[in-house]
Amino acid sequence: MAVIPKSMNKSLSKANEMVKKAEDVKIYSHIDCDGISSGAILSSTLDHLEIDHEIEFISLDMIPDLKKENELTIFSDLGSGQNMDHFKTSKSRVLILDHHPPLRKASDESGFLEVNPHYHGIDGSFEVSGGGVCYLLARTFQFYDLSWIGVLSAVGDMQNSLSGKLVGLNQEIVKDSINRGLLESDNDLAIYGRQTRPIFVALSYFGDVNLPITNDRNEAIQLLKNLDIPIRNSKRQRTLYDLTMDEKRRLFNELVRMMSRAVPSRYVKYIPRLVSGNYYEFLEEEKYSSLRDASEFSTAINACSRHKNPEIALKVIKGDRSSSLDEMEELGKQHRSYLAQKMEWIQEEDRIKSLKNLQYFHGNGIKSEVIGTIAGMILSYGDWKKPMLGFTKINEENDDLKVSLRCSRLLAFDGINFGQLISKVASKVGGSGGGHSTACGAYIPWDKEEKFLEMFNESLNKIL
Numbered sequence: 001m002a003v004i005p006k007s008m009n010k011s012l013s014k015a016n017e018m019v020k021k022a023e024d025v026k027i028y029s030h031i032d033c034d035g036i037s038s039g040a041i042l043s044s045t046l047d048h049l050e051i052d053h054e055i056e057f058i059s060l061d062m063i064p065d066l067k068k069e070n071e072l073t074i075f076s077d078l079g080s081g082q083n084m085d086h087f088k089t090s091k092s093r094v095l096i097l098d099h100h101p102p103l104r105k106a107s108d109e110s111g112f113l114e115v116n117p118h119y120h121g122i123d124g125s126f127e128v129s130g131g132g133v134c135y136l137l138a139r140t141f142q143f144y145d146l147s148w149i150g151v152l153s154a155v156g157d158m159q160n161s162l163s164g165k166l167v168g169l170n171q172e173i174v175k176d177s178i179n180r181g182l183l184e185s186d187n188d189l190a191i192y193g194r195q196t197r198p199i200f201v202a203l204s205y206f207g208d209v210n211l212p213i214t215n216d217r218n219e220a221i222q223l224l225k226n227l228d229i230p231i232r233n234s235k236r237q238r239t240l241y242d243l244t245m246d247e248k249r250r251l252f253n254e255l256v257r258m259m260s261r262a263v264p265s266r267y268v269k270y271i272p273r274l275v276s277g278n279y280y281e282f283l284e285e286e287k288y289s290s291l292r293d294a295s296e297f298s299t300a301i302n303a304c305s306r307h308k309n310p311e312i313a314l315k316v317i318k319g320d321r322s323s324s325l326d327e328m329e330e331l332g333k334q335h336r337s338y339l340a341q342k343m344e345w346i347q348e349e350d351r352i353k354s355l356k357n358l359q360y361f362h363g364n365g366i367k368s369e370v371i372g373t374i375a376g377m378i379l380s381y382g383d384w385k386k387p388m389l390g391f392t393k394i395n396e397e398n399d400d401l402k403v404s405l406r407c408s409r410l411l412a413f414d415g416i417n418f419g420q421l422i423s424k425v426a427s428k429v430g431g432s433g434g435g436h437s438t439a440c441g442a443y444i445p446w447d448k449e450e451k452f453l454e455m456f457n458e459s460l461n462k463i464l
């Protein structure tokens with residue numbers, strides 16, 4: 001794999017030594033799709049090596065309270081951005097496999113090893129995910145069968161969201177997976193729900209700008225009729241997966257035409273990028289199942305993590321296709337009905353408020369784990385030209401606020417990075433934040449919401 005820098009290969013082989021020697025391992029991984037996939041790769045690797053291990057999924061705020069109790073502690077998809085001094089002191093070893101921007105200089109103290117792409121000139125925000133770094137370690141043991149999970153983690157981390165496809169080290173992991181016959185990938189229409197959603201339903205959620213078909217299934221059916229694309233075959237409703245090349249071409253042209261009419265002219269050049277992108281299809285999974293498409297699989301994992309059941313997702317990724325898969329599907333159902341109920345609640349009383357440069361809502365009572373998902377969904381009912389911010393209490397015990405932001409990718413193509421902006425504004429009111437350019441969030445003190453909104457709105461005067 002030519003693209004892995006030598007220096008990175010060196011630290012991967014040190015990590016390999018560390019793992020090989022260990023007899024008792026604890027893994028702490030981030031409780032999101034990338035983190036759970038990371039955990040699945042590491043756990044499968046240790047299973048293959050017959051090394052005893054435990055795994056626990058945590059959020060970043062739990063790190064200060066963790067204690068070293070095992071011979072080797074591995075942190076995956078977290079650790080690089082946090083103070084880890086309390087883990088540096090005792091005799092047991094620590095391995096950090098992360099892709100977030102590191103706090104420390106490349107450290108290689110005895111017993112404390114950090115593998116992070118940023119140390120080797122690779123951008124961890126889109127070239128490799130936490131799970132990707134874990135896979136690169138698994139690969140040093142020749143466990144190529146885990147490559148598909150590295151793809152899943154990158155898609156779950158939205159590393160393909162701006163360019164429409166995986167690049168950099170991610171692309172190498174894709175190749176490994178294709179070579180093993182585990183994956184197929186090609187360009188297609190970038191409409192979510194490729195395997196499971198009837199095409200007219202998928203189209204009604206198709207977004208980034210508001211169109212006549214947005215949230216309107218009848219309009220979507222009409223559009224397909226006009227393009228001579230049947231919505232059913234003899235057995236069932238057709239999904240994107242069922243469409244012929246020719247049908248896809250007609251649909252692509254029509255979507256580009258509709259969107260180009262709906263946006264200011266400076267955005268028109270970006271439109272094709274929103275309408276097409278690569279799919280990542282897991283060939284071992286059943287067709288039309290929610291596991292066949294990487295992006296749909298990652299949604300199912302998120303439903304587990306957002307309702308605090310990461311272990312179910314872990315078991316499914318590790319291969320359980322019976323009871324854990326049933327549980328995951330049940331959680332998915334509950335998740336969707338929770339979202340629908342909250343969406344209705346926001347809309348029934350016009351709870352979306354608008355300022356000059358942004359829109360927002362209070363989701364008091366909405367779980368902080370799903371406030372971002374809801375902000376993304378509600379954006380399609382608001383004005384796509386402004387970001388949507390949702391506020392909610394962190395949890396029952398903590399009155400401070402979580403704020404999540406979602407926006408059209410067109411704003412990011414235009415050069416705005418909301419992840420950086422939200423981090424800046426949050427720290428000015430005594431909070432902290434970060435994330436991607438189109439999906440990010442922050443934690444702020446409970447009494448600082450107004451100040452935060454005012455400053456955020458103000459800071460957009462020059463850019464929006």
Ligand SMILES: [Mn+2]
Pocket residue numbers: 034035077099129130131157
């Ligand atoms: Mn990650």
